[in-house]
Ligand code: PEP
């Protein structure tokens with residue numbers, strides 16, 4: 643990965659005066675829910691609207707997403723609000739559909755990053771795309787799997803790359819849903835300094851009351867952005883209810899965060 647400098651281009655080109663913000667519900671539930679949240683976020687500093695339509699759940703029997711139908715809802719979000727959209731892809735068929743429906747940014751979830759064959763399948767399906775692709779850290783604290791996923795995408799000609807730190811599974815008793823292991827994120831930054839790194843406090847904490855503090859820690863550590871799950875009725879969300887914040891709380895969080903400026 644010589645020439646990694648070019649990878650920062652997509653973020654630098656945005657010329658943001660604040661960290662990149664990706665927000666929206668954990669899951670797309672209904673067309674009305676997707677559009678309502680998007681309208682609530684459209685005049686904020688949110689840069690990309692997220693909604694998971696394919697939801698890889700650890701145990702069966704939970705809501706696994708609305709599937710391809712949700713792509714039409716994301717298209718409507720773009721038409722009605724002008725917001726850029728993003729969703730998770732977990733196999734080649736998802737990639738094909740997401741590209742056909744012009745989703746602006748795709749992310750690869752923690753349960754996919756652990757699997758080299760899946761990462762290779764996704765990389766092959768994305769070959770040469772100029773869409774932004776973000777790779778979440780694997781569920782387990784294995785830096786090599788994370789770096790390896792990025793390398794597979796880079797080798798497939800995908801240049802607009804980034805990473806998302808969403809914490810790691812543990813058997814330790816912890817206040818976190820997924821322990822942050824900040825040193826691994828710092829190691830990631832040291833290995834790939836030109837790959838934008840976004841923090842996902844929602845999946846790290848599993849608890850909306852801790853989102854602000856984890857976000858602030860991430861910004862203090864020079865992360866490039868935040869992905870925060872947002873829903874107008876978090877308690878009744880179909881997935882990850884305890885960690886989602888309302889659009890009003892999101893704005894409050896963003897207002898109160900102390901942002902490091904280059905000159906700090
Ligand atoms: C998500 O972003 O909703 C998600 C499923 O995340 P992760 O892959 O980090 O568990």
Ligand code: MN
Nearest residue numbers: 668871881882
């Ligand atoms: Mn979620």
